[in-house]
Amino acid sequence: MLTAAKLETATLESINPTTGQALPSCEALTLDEARSAIDKVAAGFAGWKATSYPKRAAILKAVAASMRENKHELADLMALEMGKPIKEGVAEVEKSAWCAEYYADNGEAFLTPETLESDASHSYVQYPPLGTVLGILPWNAPVWLALRFLAPALMAGNTCVLKADPNVPATANKLVECFYQAGVPENVVANLAVANSVASKMIDHPKVKAVSFTGSSKAGQFIASQAAAGLKPAVLELGGSDPCILMADADLEKALDIITLSRMVNAGQSCISVKRLFVEKSIYNEVCEALGERFRKLKCGDPRDESNNLGPLAREDLRDQLHRQVSESIEAGARCLIGGDLPSRSGFFYPPTLLVDVKPGMTVFEEETFGPVLSVTPIxxxxxxxxxxxxTEYGLGASIWTSSQVAIDRAIETLQSGQIAVNGIVKSDPRLPSGGIGKSGYGRELGPQGIREFVNVQQIWIA
Known part of the structure; x- marks a missing residue:
């Protein structure tokens, strides 16, 4: 007979956010099974570390090919499990395949030993892998966020255990199948299909040598403290309340198109999207009106229908929290130009919402809004x-739109965030490091910096 603890983790239950109906459950690992899975992957570390860079690169390129072959199935699973529009899902898989190829092509060069002068006849630094890395990942970009963890860690010679969010179990299972189909050994990558309560115990597993976490700031604080207690390095990519500054001398049509795209991609469920817009007063009314026109044209509906721009939010509680933030801000004096109401339809939809005259102290200014809600403030x-x-306590991304080099220089000197976009969208790119400061986390993913997060910076001194 199963114990209560085993019953709790016997299956992973998820809801189709488009309909509000339950999806088929996925079998979950028990605590003992999860520990055994980590033991298996840890046992594969020595062999994977000994695999040459060219062989690892060839396998990662095969992973990219396998993902592209399965991109429509992966996109369909994302649409079912977390509501991502199908065309965005296909683009996410393509970007993830590019990430695998990028590290296949560049990983060895990024980890080339570096000679440093000293009193030795030869002294240098090399970058061997740490061992088995645990990736605890969210639901909002389940393929992309997995690859930006897996691709550099594997290319560096680490083995990986992937703990996906319980909302997207079928997507995670299919993704790992793509890895196995491409020739990745089963003792090099494993999917830990476990409840969050079990995942927290995996951080303490003695064979887990480092942790990568993407998710909320609150959860990140717990994971950071647990990893620190075990003296294990961690990379945390957490929430954001990204500011965007729009000056009167900017290319307004282009800026407003990009701001709308940034705020509405994935139904606004993106850490690095524009959330707080600051607009120069001379163009404030014009901008608010133009944004309202763009928001009204967005079509919200079934994410599997390619004619729709927005799908639902991933969960009912996320929609309710977003509506609370909007309602509290309106009560505090913000004006709602469009949206702001709870739809009567089934599923967890929320309309594109434009709040103007937002001031510090209002909820949408102070808290991260994870949905299709943009706040606008005159400056x-x-x-x-x-x-x-x-x-703000966050510091993930920031952007500015202006033709003034003086203003650009001032912004680059002053903005406190992990990345700054000038006259463009804040985005993640395999070639560039991504991460934040403050409540947005620490450490970096992607670029040459990302692959060096989970290696031993090892000094060699030869007499």
Whole structure:
């Protein structure tokens, strides 16, 4: 007979956010089974570390090919499990395949030993892998966020255990199948299909040598403290309340198109999307009206229908939290130009919502809004905009639109965030490091910096 603890983790239950109906459950690992899975992957570390860079690269390129062959199935599973529009899902898989290829092509060069002068006849630094790395990942980009963890860690010679969010179990299972079909040994990558309560125990597994986490700031604090207690390095990519500054001398049509795209991609469920927009007063009314026109044209519906721009939010509680934030801000004096109401339809949809005249202290200014809600605030000067942009506990991304080089230089000097976009969208790119400061986390993924997070920076001194 199963114990209560075993019953709790026997299956992973998920809800189709488009309909609000339950999806077929997925079998979950018990605590003992999860520990055994980690033991198996840890046992594969020596062999994978000994695999040459060219062989690892060839396998990663095969992974990319396998993902592309299965991109429509992966996109369909994402649409079913977390509501991502099908065309966005296909693009996510393509980007993830590119990430695998990028590290296949560049990983060895990024980890080339570096000679450093000293009193030795030869002294240098090399970058051997740490061992088995645990990746605890969210639901909002289940393929992309997995690859930006897996591709550099595997190319460096680590083995990996992937713990996907319980909302997307079928997507995670299919993704790992793609790895196995491409020739990745089963003792090199494993999917830990476990409840969150079991996953937290995996951080303490003695054979887990490092942790990568993407998710909320609150959860990140717990994971950071648990990893630190075990003296294990961690990379945390957490929430964001990204500011965007729009000056009167900007290319407004292009800026407004990109701001709308940034805020509405994945139904607004993106850490690095524009959430707080600061607009110079001379163009404020024009901008608010133009954004309203763009928001009204967005079509919200079944994410498997390619004619729709937005799908539902991933869970009912996320929609309810977003509506609370909007309602509290309106009560505090923000004006709602479009949206802001709970739809009566089935599923967890929320309309594109534009809140203007937002001030510090209002909920949508102070908290991260994870959904299709944009707050707009008028500003007099670039210095006022920069002060308001930095008035947050988060520090993931930031952007500015202007043709003034003086304003651009001032923004680059002043904005406190992990990345800054000038006259463009804040995005993740395999070639560039991604991460934040403050409540947005620490460490970096992607680029040459990302692959060096889970290696031993090892000094060699030869007499």
């Amino acid at each position: 007099d000067t670039i210095d006022q905009a920069l002060e308001l942009a930095n008035d």
